[in-house]
Amino acid sequence: MAADTHETRTANRGDLVFQRLIVVGAVVMVVLLAAIALELTRESRLSLSASGVRFLGSTAWDPVKELFGGLPFIYGTLVSSFLALLVAVPVSLGVAIFLVELAPSWLRGPVGFMVELLAALPSVVYGLWGIFVLVPWLRGGVEPALARSLGFLPFFSGPSQGFGMLAGGLVLSIMILPTIASVSREVLRAVPNWLREGALALGTTRWEMIRGTVLPFARSGIIGAVILGLGRALGETMAVTMVIGNRPKIAASLFAPGYTMASVIANEYTEATGDLHLSALAEIGLLLFAVTLALNALARLLVWRVSRVAVQGSRR
Amino acid sequence: MNSRKNSVDRIALPGRRKITDLVVRTLCLVATLLALVPLLSLLQFVIVRGAGGLSWDLLTQLPRPVGEPGGGMANAIVGTLVLVGLASCVGIPLGITTGIYLAEYGHTRTARVVRFSADVLSGVPSIIVGMFVYGLMVVTMKRFSAVAGGVALAILMLPTVARSTEELLKLVPTSLREAALALGVPRWRATLRVVLRTAAPGIATGVMLAVARAAGETAPLLFTALNSRFWPTSLDRPIASLPVQIFTYAISPYEEWHRQAWAAALVLVALVLILNVAARFFVRHRTDAR
Amino acid sequence: MMKATESFVPTAEKGRVVTIAERESAILPAEKIRSVDLRASFGATEVLKGITLPILERQVTAIIGPSGCGKSTFVRCLNRMHETAHRATVAGRVLLDGRDIYRAGIDPVAIRRRVGMVFQKPNPFPTMSIAENVLAGLSLTGERIPHRMELVEKALRQAALWDEVKDILPRSGASLSGGQQQRLCIARALALDPEVLLMDEPCSALDPIATARIEELIHELGDHVTIVIVTHNMQQAGRVADHTAFLYMGELVEYGPTDRVFTRPAEQRTEDYITGRFG
Secondary structure (H helix, E strand, O other): OHHHHHHHHHHHHHHHHHHHHHHHHHHHHHHHHHHHHHHHHHOHHHHHHHOOOOHHOOEEEEOOOOEEEEHHHHHHHHHHHHHHHHHHHHHHHHHHHHHHHOOOHHHHHHHHHHHHHHOOOOOOHHHHHHHHHHHHHHHHHHHHHHHHOOOOOHHHEEEEEEOHHHHHHHHHHHHHHHHHHHHHHHHHHHOOOOHHHHHHHOOOOHHHHHHHHHHHHHHHHHHHHHHHHHHHHHHHOOOHHHEEOOOOOOOOOOOEEEEEEEHHHHHHOOOOOOOOHHHHHHHHHHHHHHHHHHHHHHHHHHHHHHHHHHHHHOOO | OOOOOOHHHHHHOOOOHHHHHHHHHHHHHHHHHHHHHHHHHHHHHHHHHHHHOOOOOHOOOOOOOOOOOOOOOOOHHHHHHHHHHHHHHHHHHHHHHHHHHHHOOOHHHHHHHHHOOOOHHOOOOOOHHHHHHHHHHHOOOOOOOOHHHHHHHHHHHHHHHHHHHHHHHHOHHHHHHHHHHHOOOOOOOOOHHHHHHHHHHHHHHHHHOHHHHOOOOOHHHHOOOOOOOOOOOOOOOOOOHHHHHHHHHHHHOOOOHHHHHHHHHHHHHHHHHHHHHHHHHHOOOOOOOO | OOOOOHHOOOOOOOOOOOOOOHHHHHOOOOOEEEEEEHHHEOOOOOOOEEEEEEEEEOOOOEEEOOOOOOHHHHHHHHOOHHHHHOOEEEEEEEEOEEEOOOOOOHHHHHHHHHHEEEEOOOOOOOOOOOOHHHHHHHHHHOOOOHHHHHHHHHHHHHHHHHHHOOOOOOOOOOHOOOOHHHHHHHHHHHHOOOOEEEEEEEOOOHHHHHHHHHHHHHHHOOOOOOEEEEEHHHHHHHHOEEEEEEEEOEEEEEEHHHHHHOOOOHHHHHHHHHOOOOO
């Protein structure tokens, strides 16, 4: 009896120690997020107090004259990410629908793997490919053609430079495509099969079934996938830095060089000339962090909601 | 509404519906093919141009100054291995324990906060993580270092490893857990000996994918490990890495460096692909059947 | 395996299944469906091994048999739903009004219009209201619906659900009880005015009271629609069906008027199953 209680106690103690140990490990995750926020705030304190919110609206960026306005970078980030979504969303939804609803089963595995491979390749390799393949192609073929046919629009006017907003947007679209496609694929997979059968048994075609029952059910999850893709586009650094041209000017033409928040940090952070410069860069980083944080939180909630509804539905 | 009298007509499907169905199916197929074009083009260029620049010197020699032909990036290859090794030492154990916590004690409020943080952290741009580690380590240690680079990569690996470990542990049937507990094994021992071991192949997959991702990261290394033209000698010195080297060479104006950038890209892509394919090999059970 | 008593057992070769007992039961209803040597597989596993069976018009036919005998697969072949499953294949013929629904050039989508289906688990569309669920078959296929409310009311009345839901039509279909959901699914199928209604264990997820209501409904509908109901519950088959077919291990063991199959089974295996010796 005594031995029993002794053993019980050691077992419990083992459990307790184990549990405490792994809790400490797990809490690191939360601490990290908080620490990143604190550190970036601390680093950007100088810039925050010097120019505050006006920083966001100012277009002048001249480290030599100590002029720091963040607008060109915010603009560049938004435009390039928007371009990326414009291309990537329809394509990746097509991929996801193809992989879950249409493709013969022997094709699903290999094609799915290839799409995931697209996500696995390092950003810097995309940049390399962008410099030597995509940019020459844009400069020599696509941009002149666009200028000829749609040149009356301000976006497609001006000289074809290759390195510019269009190149940045396209590289980004390739990089976020697998994110949106694979999250959407998971969301579509979470749609219960009885929903599909119910529609098919009423005499719908596949597409009518998908549009009428699968997509409405998966809607918020797909929106989540798109937001995740947007988050990735906003923060993507290397590939964009290598093709976007890196000029802090706001231009209407997509052919003209631009600059993104992540790029300017990558290019200038280690070579910042003064405390204010460093602090201004940190403020850009803080803004980027806050935006991606909010987008990710929102996206996760949306994706999570679909799978939860699906689980409840199947339990019924 | 249809009347039953014309039931012969009811066998035919209105052409419009059939055409719409066909058009949408075709569009989805086209989208999929379109998505694979950049992958194939990229792989083609990396292989063709990379093979052209690949040489024994590249894999064994140090870089030479501009203008001097030849030279290699052996130090960058070693550097990447060192950085990834450092990151793995921190990121994998911490990630796995966090995963265990989420799977085994995952219903508490703390666990939900941790899970949410992991998801959000995985979406934080890697350059931000670089800035954070710069402030945390580079500024305080007053020098760029391999350790700082390793820590930055570890932070990036952490959420991936944790979440995939959690997902895989959840797949282990409860009956197995209960069987061990019913034998009088304490919970922590049951978790480590039975549950973790059962899920080990899947966890290895998650780990390999995280390692592959870390190996290709560039942005967080720019402010932490920096770069170096020499062999790595100490962990508190700057260290070269393949991604940073590719970046530096790619944006340089020198033909010779471009050649080497492609060759280095081939080495890096091969490394990432091998890790990915090996990871796939580990999980045969995750079929794509819906 | 079908030799034992010629007179009662289907003969696969000729596809003739009219039995003596049926002749005795006077006027024969027309055949609405006939499966001829129907074989169905999942991958390499054959789950139906050549079934020849008539389904008589405006009659209720019950398919009984132990689980795994292929009864669900059989009805899923009658509206070409089987082939929507993973690695599923079909061979043989299914004649609907004498015409093979598996012949080349036939669109399964059109067949499913004529042959409706109700599933084991009630599956109203959770993103649609009750009224929208009733009209789903028409709205999903992009058809114009001229008299929406009349149609909704008619279908819901047919499904004996109207009085319970007439005041909550805009609510989600998922808000109803299990039995109501199942009747909503029946209404959804009836709104398309199908010639045949297939019911795959429609009561297995329901409580006894809800089950009784559905059975009552099957009785009423049986006068207008040809019904095929799969059930593992023999009492249910006895209560609702005019004809009963017993399937075992993918083969048709016996078919005949329900009374006869239950009181004087011709096959030993039928008797064993009915008396509860296996299954």
